[in-house]
Amino acid sequence: MPNRLLDLQNNLLAYLTSSAAIFGEEDATSVDPALRGIDRELLHLEARFSHDKRLAKIVGAFPRTFELFGNQQAAVVREFVQACPPVEIGRIENVRQFHAFLVTWWQRHPPNAPHLVDVAACELACAEVRVDRDDRPAELENDDPRAQQGTIRRPPWVVLCRCAFDIRPIFEPDSRNSVLEKRDTRLVISLPPDANDLEIFEVNPVGFDLLFMLDDWTERAVFAEALEARKLIASLAARKLLEVRV
Amino acid sequence: MTTQSCSSAVGLGYRSAISDWTRANLHRFDLLEITVDHCLHGSKAKRAAIFDLVGQIPLTAHGVGLSIGTDVPLDLAYLDQVADIVERLAAPAYSEHLAFTRVPGRDLANLLPLPKTEAVAESIIAKVQTVQSHISVPFLLENISYVFEWPDSKLSDAEFLNLICRETGAGLLLDVENVYLNSRNHGFDPFDFLDSLSPGLVQEVHMAGGIDLPQESTERVFFPDTHSHPVPDAALDLLDYALTRHGPATIILERDDRLDRFDEILDDIARIRMRLNARGSISHAEPAIGPAE
Numbered sequence: 001m002p003n004r005l006l007d008l009q010n011n012l013l014a015y016l017t018s019s020a021a022i023f024g025e026e027d028a029t030s031v032d033p034a035l036r037g038i039d040r041e042l043l044h045l046e047a048r049f050s051h052d053k054r055l056a057k058i059v060g061a062f063p064r065t066f067e068l069f070g071n072q073q074a075a076v077v078r079e080f081v082q083a084c085p086p087v088e089i090g091r092i093e094n095v096r097q098f099h100a101f102l103v104t105w106w107q108r109h110p111p112n113a114p115h116l117v118d119v120a121a122c123e124l125a126c127a128e129v130r131v132d133r134d135d136r137p138a139e140l141e142n143d144d145p146r147a148q149q150g151t152i153r154r155p156p157w158v159v160l161c162r163c164a165f166d167i168r169p170i171f172e173p174d175s176r177n178s179v180l181e182k183r184d185t186r187l188v189i190s191l192p193p194d195a196n197d198l199e200i201f202e203v204n205p206v207g208f209d210l211l212f213m214l215d216d217w218t219e220r221a222v223f224a225e226a227l228e229a230r231k232l233i234a235s236l237a238a239r240k241l242l243e244v245r246v
Numbered sequence: 247m248t249t250q251s252c253s254s255a256v257g258l259g260y261r262s263a264i265s266d267w268t269r270a271n272l273h274r275f276d277l278l279e280i281t282v283d284h285c286l287h288g289s290k291a292k293r294a295a296i297f298d299l300v301g302q303i304p305l306t307a308h309g310v311g312l313s314i315g316t317d318v319p320l321d322l323a324y325l326d327q328v329a330d331i332v333e334r335l336a337a338p339a340y341s342e343h344l345a346f347t348r349v350p351g352r353d354l355a356n357l358l359p360l361p362k363t364e365a366v367a368e369s370i371i372a373k374v375q376t377v378q379s380h381i382s383v384p385f386l387l388e389n390i391s392y393v394f395e396w397p398d399s400k401l402s403d404a405e406f407l408n409l410i411c412r413e414t415g416a417g418l419l420l421d422v423e424n425v426y427l428n429s430r431n432h433g434f435d436p437f438d439f440l441d442s443l444s445p446g447l448v449q450e451v452h453m454a455g456g457i458d459l460p461q462e463s464t465e466r467v468f469f470p471d472t473h474s475h476p477v478p479d480a481a482l483d484l485l486d487y488a489l490t491r492h493g494p495a496t497i498i499l500e501r502d503d504r505l506d507r508f509d510e511i512l513d514d515i516a517r518i519r520m521r522l523n524a525r526g527s528i529s530h531a532e533p534a535i536g537p538a539e
Contacts, residue, residue, distance in 0.1 A: 016354060042393050049356060
């Protein structure tokens with residue numbers, strides 16, 4: 001029968017990635033008839049193994065976010081499973097998928113800590129700079145013909161994150177009793193190629209806006225006339241927040 | 247009984263996380279197994295570290311991204327990339343799992359079994375032939391560990407593997423740990439499985455060790471494929487037995503977790519070598535141990 005095996009495989013993966021299989025919350029009718037001959041307990045086990053592997057990738061990127069979920073954690077994970085089946089195997093793809101889900105989830109369920117949205121965004125930014133160094137696809141590393149003499153850009157190891165709270169204390173080693181200040185905070189997350197540790201620091205609004213604009217190679221001369229801009233570029237470049245082709 | 251020489255090369259599955267340690271201990275291994283997907287998707291530094299090994303130590307090529315069992319046409323662009331990697335590594339063979347991991351739109355990132363029927367075997371045979379037409383070195387299929395079985399399977403594990411390999415000329419990468427786990431999880435005799443494989447079919451071997459996982463909901467204990475702990479003696483016994491009928495060119499220790507337990511890794515390598523050396527110093531007319539009771 002044409003496509004019979006693919007039908008079975010589609011049904012199996014739909015089931016194994018469902019909350020019914022992962023959390024064992026099904027009734028007999030929720031199992032596709034084509035799968036009913038398979039040992040149900042073993043299907044649960046397979047679903048759970050796969051889910052745990054996927055969730056480990058996600059929790060590994062959002063440790064503080066998961067801690068702040070508190071008693072919402074189980075509900076968040078359950079709804080995520082229902083809304084977002086795994087589409088790709090990669091760590092960063094699953095991390096991005098989870099953050100995109102959180103953004104929509106918070107539209108319906110207010111976060112149980114006011115700074116949670118900022119923490120999740122910052123942890124996503126941390127994951128992005130790490131993936132840039134650890135798993136950057138080959139095509140991004142090829143010499144870019146646009147990177148010509150006299151051009152500048154924000155390098156891929158720098159990610160920006162604008163927050164409603166100054167959440168930096170949460171990322172300090174002993175953050176349990178941190179008091180967070182509610183104020184517009186422009187953070188830069190940076191992990192240059194020669195650095196061992198990721199850095200999170202605040203920049204002023206002008207510097208943040210400049211970095212925001214420079215997400216692609218841009219003629220430095222565009223800014224050359226303004227002395228303040230030149231100083232700012234030199235300062236950012238010295239901190240490895242800008243790449244400069246001379 | 248057919249006897250085989252025991253001149254297999256013994257090596258380690260290369261992992262970037264312990265690249266420095268591996269590099270400092272190359273003299274302890276006869277070869278390394280490279281996961282071709284890490285050459286395709288890893289960072290520039292990680293890929294450079296892998297290709298830097300070419301010429302320093304023999305390398306063989308293993309894949310995790312083909313999903314040969316998914317009932318859609320193979321990704322030929324992926325195969326072409328693999329062919330390039332295999333050539334750059336100067337690998338003598340390329341292996342993949344007889345399994346599927348994904349369907350269009352969903353990727354479980356876990357190896358899943360196929361229904362063991364002649365119709366499915368036919369489909370796999372055609373795909374193996376496609377792989378063979380793209381890759382210039384011998385292609386090997388690896389047996390997986392599986393949690394569940396398809397009810398409409400008509401063939402045994404060994405019959406399924408024998409059929410596909412016979413029709414294509416592909417070899418078998420025998421994962422001994424997977425045989426051991428499957429035999430415990432699904433209640434069959436692993437020695438019977440090894441007896442049922444066509445003589446000489448096994449071209450490479452994987453060894454690994456894992457943990458027992460008691461299930462909360464039942465009294466059942468499941469033995470998952472974790473590749474995280476020392477190779478159990480029972481798996482070494484199975485290796486001994488397999489070597490009576492097969493002459494694999496390589497035996498690779500796979501470790502995916504607790505990678506910093508270098509003492510365990512080196513001890514496993516030593517224990518595998520001891521088994522090989524013991525086989526080399528005795529008559530090969532009979533297996534070193536008998537089948538399980």
